[in-house]
Amino acid sequence: MKRISIMGATGSIGTQAIDVLKDNRDQFKLVSLSAGRNMDKLREILKTVEPEMVSVMDDGDRKALASEFPAITFVSGESGLDAIAADDSDMLLTAVMGSVGLAPTLKAIENGKDIALANKETLVAAGGLVMNAAKKNNVNIIPVDSEHSAIFQCLRGERHSEIKQLIITASGGSFRDLSRAELDNVTLADALNHPNWAMGRKITIDSATMMNKGLEVIEAKWLFDLETDQITTLLHKESTIHSMVEFVDNSIIAQLGNSDMKLPIQFAFSHPDRLPMDNPLDINALSQLNFKPMDFERFKMLELAYEALKIGGTMPAVMNAANEYAVDRFLKGEISFLDIEKIVELRMEEHEVIGEPDLETILHYDKLFKSNMR
Numbered sequence: 522m523k524r525i526s527i528m529g530a531t532g533s534i535g536t537q538a539i540d541v542l543k544d545n546r547d548q549f550k551l552v553s554l555s556a557g558r559n560m561d562k563l564r565e566i567l568k569t570v571e572p573e574m575v576s577v578m579d580d581g582d583r584k585a586l587a588s589e590f591p592a593i594t595f596v597s598g599e600s601g602l603d604a605i606a607a608d609d610s611d612m613l614l615t616a617v618m619g620s621v622g623l624a625p626t627l628k629a630i631e632n633g634k635d636i637a638l639a640n641k642e643t644l645v646a647a648g649g650l651v652m653n654a655a656k657k658n659n660v661n662i663i664p665v666d667s668e669h670s671a672i673f674q675c676l677r678g679e680r681h682s683e684i685k686q687l688i689i690t691a692s693g694g695s696f697r698d699l700s701r702a703e704l705d706n707v708t709l710a711d712a713l714n715h716p717n718w719a720m721g722r723k724i725t726i727d728s729a730t731m732m733n734k735g736l737e738v739i740e741a742k743w744l745f746d747l748e749t750d751q752i753t754t755l756l757h758k759e760s761t762i763h764s765m766v767e768f769v770d771n772s773i774i775a776q777l778g779n780s781d782m783k784l785p786i787q788f789a790f791s792h793p794d795r796l797p798m799d800n801p802l803d804i805n806a807l808s809q810l811n812f813k814p815m816d817f818e819r820f821k822m823l824e825l826a827y828e829a830l831k832i833g834g835t836m837p838a839v840m841n842a843a844n845e846y847a848v849d850r851f852l853k854g855e856i857s858f859l860d861i862e863k864i865v866e867l868r869m870e871e872h873e874v875i876g877e878p879d880l881e882t883i884l885h886y887d888k889l890f891k892s893n894m895r
């Protein structure tokens with residue numbers, strides 16, 4: 522029985538992961554989980570599963586829950602996330618939103634846990650540190666992002682030296698059919714209306730700006746150890762092909778599936794095995810699959826992410842922090858959609874890069890660029 526912990530259990534990925542565990546109680550045991558501030562969702566979850574330990578952000582919430590659920594140990598704050606990272610599970614699913622996942626993920630790796638990685642901001646901010654720590658501690662990092670899970674599945678049994686390129690598909694997000702000029706007047710509600718996927722608010726906005734694809738390009742570089750020019754992106758509005766790998770003999774292998782995160786979550790948990798699932802893709806109902814080259818002028822945020830990756834050092838962490846800050850302000854209704862891009866570009870222009878930063882330096886810049894966030 523594999524013992525699993527979940528960081529970010531009340532979120533979109535976290536709740537789907539709980540469903541996967543409930544569907545496979547004979548395979549997996551939930552050891553601990555963390556929530557942020559959504560106590561209604563947490564209470565709902567705790568009525569259906571029995572973790573040994575639960576971490577919440579606020580100590581007041583911890584006290585209230587401890588008297589309601591006496592069989593569970595409750596912890597709180599940053600030390601609460603550290604306690605989850607140090608529990609005796611075999612695998613930690615990192616599904617918190619943003620770079621808050623970085624430090625506890627590194628702690629879990631140092632504790633020898635395999636990582637099911639949904640939290641892409643961790644690798645964007647500190648890919649080198651995380652992958653080196655994983656190597657040193659003999660820890661597997663199994664991607665949960667559907668694109669990276671697809672690539673991971675396409676690469677099973679293949680040789681790294683025979684990869685020509687990764688082709689990461691992009692739905693185009695909520696505004697894929699709008700011109701740049703039309704983006705001037707879009708609203709928050711429009712931006713949150715993703716055509717294919719139901720996800721958390723931050724990643725839905727990142728999909729609309731195409732920063733999500735930029736974060737995924739950086740994540741792919743670290744996960745699959747390739748040169749930047751070996752990672753390409755392609756518009757594919759159906760999101761049926763989750764990504765592809767082209768090999769040196771021009772053969773292209775793709776992974777297809779429904780827009781359902783339970784598949785990559787379950788695959789990360791069960792790897793190297795596969796387990797049966799509901800909701801198969803009806804291949805007979807697929808009338809057509811559309812592809813369009815990526816337009817970097819239209820989707821400027823993707824270009825900024827490639828630039829940050831090429832510059833390296835602290836730049837991806839700064840880009841990520843500026844993006845988290847700007848998206849948070851957009852979600853609060855304080856800035857316009859196109860202001861997100863302006864803020865990220867300006868912060869990148871102003872930043873004096875430090876090469877090969879340590880964790881302290883990365884966390885310093887992360888905090889600095891997000892200091893106005895709640």
Ligand SMILES: NC(=O)c1ccc[n+]([C@@H]2O[C@H](COP(=O)([O-])OP(=O)(O)OC[C@H]3O[C@@H](n4cnc5c(N)ncnc54)[C@H](OP(=O)(O)O)[C@@H]3O)[C@@H](O)[C@H]2O)c1
Nearest residue numbers: 529531532533534557558559616617618639640641720721
């Ligand atoms: N959703 C998807 O389909 C999808 C697909 C691929 C990758 N991802 C990646 O997976 C991660 C999670 O995405 P999501 O859509 O599931 O996000 P989400 O729905 O916003 O959930 C985020 C989770 O993180 C918790 N959290 C937020 N801030 C926290 C903090 N400061 N300390 C502790 N916990 C905190 C939230 O707690 P509360 O809600 O209780 O406050 C919630 O449990 C992101 O990195 C995203 O890019 C998501």
